[in-house]
Amino acid sequence: MSAQLMGGWTGGKIPAGQHCQLQGGKGGTPPMRVSGVPAGATWIVAQFNDKSYQPLSRNGGHGTIAFPVRGAVTDLPAVPxxxxxxxxxAQVxxxxxxTGAYASPGYLPPCSGGRNNRYSVDLKAVDKAGKVLAEIKDFTIGRY
Incomplete structure (x- = not known):
């Protein structure tokens, strides 16, 4: 399985406006194309992390979103x-x-205040029973 960022996301600097509301943004998840999705997968589960901030650096620290699989090549749209x-x-x-002012009921967009933190996503193709069929770990989505 492989992933490609889309919609102006390059893996470099987070695109303008794609950061959190607390810092003047209206960020959403980066749109991505996932290829090589195995047969039997029903969801791509995306765990978003801030690798530079330990409390939110793993296991979906910035939220976990599930996207329905549409085929061997599945586009994950940007969600707010x-x-x-x-x-x-898509489902949270x-x-x-x-926590506190940074609390979010779903995805928390990059919110480091522009300190060049590295944001990444772990992508897992899962079947209807929740079994992981394939995964991509620590895929860099950008820095903010």
């Missing part, structure tokens, strides 16, 4: 941050682990 209501059949599997 700071909400539990997602379009296109776990809210961000952030």
């Amino acid at each position: 941050g700071m909400t539990k209501t997602l379009p296109g059949g 599997m776990a809210a961000a682990k952030s």
Whole structure:
């Protein structure tokens, strides 16, 4: 399985406006194309992390979103941050682990204040029983 960022995301600097509301942004998840999705997969589960900030650096620290599989090549659309209501059949599997003013019921967009933190995603293709069929670990989505 492999992934490619889309929609202006390059893995370098987080695109303008794609950071958290606390810092003036209206960020959403980066759109991605996942190829080589194994037969039998029903969901791509995306765990978003801030690798530079230990409390949110693993296991979906910035939220876990499940996207329905559409075939061996599946496009994961951008979904909004700071909400539990997602379009296109996407579902919040776990809210961000952030607290206080940073708390989010779903995905927390990059919110490091521009300190060049590295944001990544772990992608897992899972079947209807939740068994992981393939995964990509620590795929860099950008720095903010």
